[in-house]
Amino acid sequence: QVQLVESGGGLVQAGGSLRLSCAASGLTFSSYTMGWFRQAPGKEREFVAAISWSGTSTYYADSVKGRFTISRNNAKNTVYLQMNSLKPEDTAVYYCATTSRGSRELVTTSRWYDYWGQGTQVTVSS
Numbered sequence: 121q122v123q124l125v126e127s128g129g130g131l132v133q134a135g136g137s138l139r140l141s142c143a144a145s146g147l148t149f150s151s152y153t154m155g156w157f158r159q160a161p162g163k164e165r166e167f168v169a170a171i172s173w174s175g176t177s178t179y180y181a182d183s184v185k186g187r188f189t190i191s192r193n194n195a196k197n198t199v200y201l202q203m204n205s206l207k208p209e210d211t212a213v214y215y216c217a218t219t220s221r222g223s224r225e226l227v228t229t230s231r232w233y234d235y236w237g238q239g240t241q242v243t244v245s246s
Contacts, residue, residue, distance in 0.1 A: 122146040122235040124216050129240030132206055136244070138230045140201040142216030142237055146241050150174075150194040158212035160244075168214070169201060170227040179224055181221050184210075206244045213239040 129173040155170035169190040217233035
């Protein structure tokens with residue numbers, strides 16, 4: 121079955137950096153768009169970033185644009201989220217997910233994703 125396993129979360133001071141990884145198995149990784157979402161306590165899950173199957177198209181939420189970078193290595197079945205200049209409001213559980221959709225309108229919306237990881241906690245202290 122499809123498995124997505126996130127890693128790399130932790131506690132970091134404001135202004136610091138973290139790199140999240142998501143290792144996928146049970147699917148033809150290079151055929152799927154990959155996305156990162158996050159959910160803070162008491163808030164709805166929100167889109168963070170997505171990357172097309174080839175890596176040529178990337179999408180970001182306005183709140184992270186210029187600070188976060190999504191990338192993928194299809195040979196390693198892994199997607200990454202490099203997070204720089206972290207802010208306390210970035211504190212959340214971060215999830216990776218996969219979808220067969222490709223348009224910007226769909227890949228920025230959680231309902232169109234088929235499989236999800238278990239999440240990794242990111243905490244940014246002020």
